[in-house]
Amino acid sequence: MRQMKTKALSKQTRNNLVTYGIVIAAYIAVEILMRAGMVSSLLKGLLVPLCIYVILAVSLNLTVGILGELSLGHAGFMCVGAFAGAIFSKCTMNAIPVAGLRFFLALLIGAAFAALAGILVGIPVLRLKGDYLAIVTLAFGEIIKNVINIIFLGRDSRGFHISLKDAFDLGLEPEGEVIIKGPQGITGTPNDSTFLIGILLILVTLFIVLNLIHSRTGRAIMSIRDNRIAAESVGINVTKYKLLAFTVSASLAGVAGVLYAHNLSTLAAQPKNFGYNMSIMILVFVVLGGIGNIRGSIIAAVVLTLLPEMLRSLNDYRMLIYAVVLIAVMIFSWSPKCREFRERYGLKRLLGSKKGAKEEV
Amino acid sequence: MKKILSLCMAMALVVSMTACGSKDDGKATTAAPADNTTTAAAAENDGTAAAGGEATTAAAGETVAFTGExxxxxxxxxxxxxxxxxxxxxxxxxxxxxxxxxxxxxxxxxxxxxxxxxxxxxxxxxxxxxxxxxxxxxxxxxxxxxxxxxxxxxxxxxxxxxxxxxxxxxxxxxxxxxxxxxxxxxSDPNQGLESAKYIGENSLATKVAVIYDSSDPYSVGIYEAFRAEAENQSFEIVSAEAFTADSKTDFSVQVQKSKDAQADLLYMPFYYTEASLVLQECDKQSYKPVFFGVDGMDGILSVENFKVELANELMYMAPFVATxxxxxxxxxxxxxxxxxxxxxxxxxxxxxxxxxxxxxxxxxxxxxxxxxxxxxxxxxxxxxxxxxxxxxxxxxxxxxxxxxxxxxxxxxxxxxxxxxxxx
CATH class of the missing domain: 3.40.50.2300 (Response regulator)
Incomplete structure (x- = not known):
């Protein structure tokens, strides 16, 4: 009976299970190697960032690949999540001593705030399409970053104080503490992020995204992507589904943000981490992994995050090589000639003809 | 087929990741024996020192032999x-x-x-x-x-x-x-504190204007300490204007405000590239307060196309002077x-x-x-x-x-x- 059921699983479900399997297998493999002491400190330090980038790439793929809108403000939502989560953790550090519970709540709060930002940004932005949408999301991403940069938030016995000018303006009591120090951001957030939590969050993200894609809602979203007029004509509420996909994507980015905020003890909204550079970097993961291909996003995010670190031995040339690799991959995966070549001599075909060859790869 | 392939690839990826990691380790360890071989070679030339295990200067006195450790x-x-x-x-x-x-x-x-x-x-x-x-x-x-x-x-x-x-x-x-x-x-607060003290103790000014970079923790840190210490000193801060990394090319507004506040000293806790622009703007508006900077000012004389005479009389805190x-x-x-x-x-x-x-x-x-x-x-x-x-x-x-x-x-x-x- 059980076997029957497994066989009866649709191709799609099996495909999804493989995606989960890859993540779990990667986790187990890394865990085993870590126990065996074969993992370098560099890689240990990279494990949580890898999870963060995978979540970001998967969540952006929902907007770019499934909804079909080019969003360049993903880092902005990550930023909202990061700050919301970090403020919560910092304020409740003494009130909730259990790290796991506090972090779980921080994740929920980060996701909620990012979702709220997603709705607020989404309402005006999703009326646009194509390049215009890309430009406006880019602008919103920058606005979020800059707004956070001017906020000063302090806390003392009388409650919270907020100022847009400087820390003196807060008028704190002597024992009060400044939580957000404008451009200096938040320092001293607890380091609660672990690889296990990261992997669990990847699985949750995958679960949400994959189920959304393959649900009735997902089909509606994809129909908007493929032909908006046709979708509208069969009675699909375009605004609702667009906003839904956009918000889910934003809140998942917020989760990644919380993970980011609790990985390092310092959090500041700088162009480097929450600016458009980051948004574009996430987009690069999505594009190189294949738009609409969730598994591809995971692999691309992992490879492209590891690459510059693995190239450290090349010193000054590493950024150059990194760029060359990006261009090469882009050409290899998208140029028509290369695709033809891959179809003819690709791994898939080789595997199809010679099963034994796979093991050697 | 596809699934097995992806699984394999994932495994390959993980293995290659750790392989890279351990390769680095390998490199580090191979580097150490390499040092040891030079040591051994040097030690052979100079037997007595090798026995003592002390550092010895080989031949010309430029190349130094390593001790074994x-x-x-x-x-x-x-x-x-x-x-x-x-x-x-x-x-x-x-x-x-x-x-x-x-x-x-x-x-x-x-x-x-x-x-x-x-x-x-x-x-x-x-x-x-x-x-x-x-x-x-x-x-x-x-x-x-x-x-x-x-x-x-x-x-x-x-x-x-x-x-x-x-x-x-x-x-x-x-x-x-x-x-x-x-x-x-x-530290940032230390600089702000010391410069406020210096200005106060030497009575350089009674009204001070500050321009600072609000997007730079360095600048903000100094400004905050400066402002805190200013309360204990004989001068008052009459204007404090901020700029950010995105708007650091035009300082006309900030300089104008400092001028309107009739400040006789302009405190500039930021780096020399922006400072050169501020000095130019002050010159343009023929505003001539005492200029006082922090250690980020070091290097202002080497800014290209900057008229050095504009920086004349500029005072700043410097841990190091190349001249x-x-x-x-x-x-x-x-x-x-x-x-x-x-x-x-x-x-x-x-x-x-x-x-x-x-x-x-x-x-x-x-x-x-x-x-x-x-x-x-x-x-x-x-x-x-x-x-x-x-x-x-x-x-x-x-x-x-x-x-x-x-x-x-x-x-x-x-x-x-x-x-x-x-x-």
Whole structure:
């Protein structure tokens, strides 16, 4: 009976299970190697960032690949999540001593705030399409970053104080503490992020995204992507589904943000981490992994995050090589000639003809 | 088929990741035997020294033989690419010069120094990656990170590993929050405090205007301390205008406001590139207050297309003056100029001093390279508070257990295109 059921699983479900399997297998493999002491400190330090980038790439793929809108403000939502989560953790550090519970709540709060930002940004932005949408999301991403940069938030016995000018303006009591120090951001957030939590969050993200894609809602979203007029004509509420996909994507980015905020003890909204550079970097993961291909996003995010670190031995040339690799991959995966070549001599075909060859790869 | 393939690929990926990691380890370990072979070769030439196990100067006196136990591995972290690369590269070069000098002079207690400098792109996350890379390499002492926020992130990790950290230029307060971290430069609040005191004690002004970069923790940190101390001093702050990294090309509004407030001193806690623009704008509006800057002002005379006479009478706090007559400074500046074709700035000087401070502390503590990083850290923590160091960024510098250096602030003034010390 059980076997029957497994066989009866649709191709799609099996495909999804493989995606989960890859993540779990990667986790187990890394865990085993870590126990065996074969993992370098560099890689240990990279494990949580890898999870963060995978979540970001998967969540952006929902907007770019499934909804079909080019969003360049993903880092902005990550930023909202990061700050919301970090403020919560910092304020409740003494009130909730259990790290796991506090972090779980921080994740929920980060996701909620990012979702709220997603709705607020989404309402005006999703009326646009194509390049215009890309430009406006880019602008919103920058606005979020800059707004956070001017906020000063302090806390003392009388409650919270907020100022847009400087820390003196807060008028704190002597024992009060400044939580957000404008451009200096938040320092001293607890380091609660672990690889296990990261992997669990990847699985949750995958679960949400994959189920959304393959649900009735997902089909509606994809129909908007493929032909908006046709979708509208069969009675699909375009605004609702667009906003839904956009918000889910934003809140998942917020989760990644919380993970980011609790990985390092310092959090500041700088162009480097929450600016458009980051948004574009996430987009690069999505594009190189294949738009609409969730598994591809995971692999691309992992490879492209590891690459510059693995190239450290090349010193000054590493950024150059990194760029060359990006261009090469882009050409290899998208140029028509290369695709033809891959179809003819690709791994898939080789595997199809010679099963034994796979093991050697 | 596809699934099995993806699984295989995922496995391959994971394995290759760890393979790369362990490859790095391998490299580090192969490097050490390589040193040993040179040692052995050198030792064979000079049998007596080999028996003693002491450092000996081989043949010409330039190449130094290693003692069997290897060398001190000193790591450096800073931005050598990206927007803040000027600082990172300067630190890398300054530290390299010091490392070469130390090695040429026989090393620390006879042990050579190896310096490995890693890029962090001025990003806390990358800085931690760089730190982990150095750890894989076998770093025993860290000179870094160069910039504040990355430094705070790294300090968290180095504290967990109990690894001695000395930052050349991480000015934010939290950089040396833990007892394993020390700094070479003044902290931000310290600079703000000292400059407010100096202005007050020398009665340079009664009304002070401040322009600061609100997007830069360095600038904000100094401004806040300056403002706090101003309340105890004889002058008042009549205007405080901010700019950000995105709007640092036009200062007409800020200068106009300072002028309208009739400030007779303009305090500029930011870097020299922006300062050159502010000075030009003041000139344009024929506004002539006393100009007072901080150590970021170092380098203003080398700004291209900048009329040097505009900076005449400009006063600033400087830990290091490249034109100083001091012997140590002269030798360092000459070396830097011949090697890299430019005048060193304070970052390079701080890094140079850092290496010598590490040397002094190791000598004081009597640490040896065969001790692990944690043991060296424990030894250096105590040694740091006991040493007194004469370098190019100050004389008789000593350290508190908190990590802050005690050194006299130096105020310099530009007179006819030359920097002169005021104290």
């Amino acid at each position: 290897g060398s001190f591995k000193i790591g450096g972290i800073g931005p050598t690419t990206g927007g803040a690369s000027a600082y990172g590269i300067a630190v890398q070069r300054g530290a390299q010069i010091a490392a070469d000098e130390i090695n040429a002079a026989g090393g620390i207690n006879g042990y050579m120094v190896e310096l490995n400098f890693q890029d962090d792109e001025h990003d806390p996350e990358k800085s931690v990656n760089a730190y982990n890379t150095l750890k894989d390499w076998g770093m025993q002492v860290l000179v870094g990170s160069v910039t504040s926020n990355p430094c705070i992130a790294v300090a968290e990790k180095s504290q967990a590993d109990n690894l001695f950290q000395l930052t050349p230029s991480g000015t934010a307060v939290d950089c040396v929050k833990y007892d394993n971290a020390f700094r070479m430069c003044f 100083s007559e001091d012997e140590q400074v002269k030798s360092f500046v000459t070396k830097y100029e011949t090697q890299f074709g430019e005048t060193p700035n304070q970052f390079a000087a701080d890094a140079y001093d850092c290496m010598y401070v590490v040397k002094a502390a190791i000598e004081k503590a009597g640490a040896t390279p065969d001790m692990d990083a944690s043991a060296i850290c424990d030894a250096l923590k105590t040694a740091m508070t006991e040493i007194s160091y004469d370098g190019i960024t100050g004389k008789e510098i000593s350290w508190e257990a908190t990590g802050e250096p005690n050194k006299a602030p130096m105020i310099v003034q530009i007179k006819d295109g030359v920097t002169v010390e005021l104290q």
